[in-house]
Amino acid sequence: MRGQAHTLEAITASLLLISGLVFALQATAVTPLSASTSSQHLQAQHQAASEGALAATLREDAVRWAVLNWNDSGMKFYGAPINNSFYTNQAPTNEFGGILSRTFSPRNIAFNIDVVYETPGEKRKRQPMVYRGAPSDTAVSASVSVTLYDDDPFLDDDQARVTITNETHTYDGATTYKVADAPIVPNSTHDVHDASGDQYTRGVDYTIIDADNDGKFDTIKWIGTTPDSGETFSLDYTPAISGDDFYAPDVADGAVYNVVTVEVVAWNQ
């Protein structure tokens, strides 16, 4: 009546049991729908939510507003924190951000938004719009393309075109004066008046020309009644996007400025 008496017997028996278990483990299967944090069902839901939200923003033209919602003097998106050009802790303060935060925030899904634009060397670069950390392994992404044109203006927080008002120049006899924030959206100049209150009409007293032959309007040229010599005149106009004060450069010679892709990456927090 001796059971296991020697230590060596015990160790051998344990090894046999463990190798049997390991062999059986190789044979079992874990299906894609097994319960785990990286479940395929959850990823499919996030993917569908991202696509649905982007379809909603595309129809409302909210994506175009978010892409053009760039503060050209601060070189950042409107409402972004001081040190960055992009949002970090919150969604953008426009309708695009509103739709995305209504879709994702109640379910604790974090998201990053990147704007991918082309550069003249046929490479693509990214401008982050929202960065809330590195995505997890189970992140999903959806994207939508927006075409930008040469005469697109900057848009502010109310989806209104950003207008320069009362920019003053001194009339010194020259016929052409380049505006400070070239290029201009065509036919967007108005309220041109001088210090004595005379109003001037586009097409009659002045016209807008492209002085440096780059295909964009940037200079006011007097063709009719002019202000008195030495008098200052002021005008309002809407600046158009250009390579110097927008994150994307002008890559096409025609009316198209750039084609950007807005990419949303979402993951469970």
Add this chain to the structure above:
Amino acid sequence: MSRSQTTLDFAIGVSIFLIVVSSVLAFVPAMLKPFEASIQQETTVGDRAAQQIVAGMLAAPETPYVIKRECTVVFFEDESADTSDADIGENTDADGSTSAVYDDTVVENPCPSVPDLRLRDRLAIAQPGLNIRVSVHRDLLNGPTADTDTAADVLCLNAGAETIIEAGDPTSGDCDVDEGDDDVVFAIGEPAPTKTGSLVVARRTVQIRGGLADGTADSTLLVEVW
């Protein structure tokens, strides 16, 4: 000098052996877990039904996730009063009158893409043990049409003003299914069980053409399967 096994060796050996035996016995049930009955069927059905509704039935095929107003109302019409078929397009409640916009005697078949069948047949759910519920949720922004909390509520079509508002209590207020103005609550199917083993939820973000009462248009369509 020969020494056989001491008591200490015996103790070490037995303890190793017993530990290994107990852990292997404890591990075997976990190893068999992938083979037991799971919620795979509910998950697949819910996902398929949600995609079918959002990309095929309520929306035009070239613009998925953007659902048409008439189709949404036709889909969620109350079918509890009639047991033979869905009578979609009539939008009747207790008083027998119909809302003009969605009345099929006025507009012939306002939404051809929603079949005139009961919900389970519409979504091709043949398994008798499966239950399904479809609803549209949203927490409306500020204004008189929204309630004061920030929880998403079922939406409802206020037929008198033709606006989509939060349902709140469906027996009083602007959304009243018992009143005579044919309000439609955007929820259809069995009421979700409060105690259940497994309830699978499939969500889709949709945009309702024509917008909601607060000016926005996005909302969440929920398909619950259990």
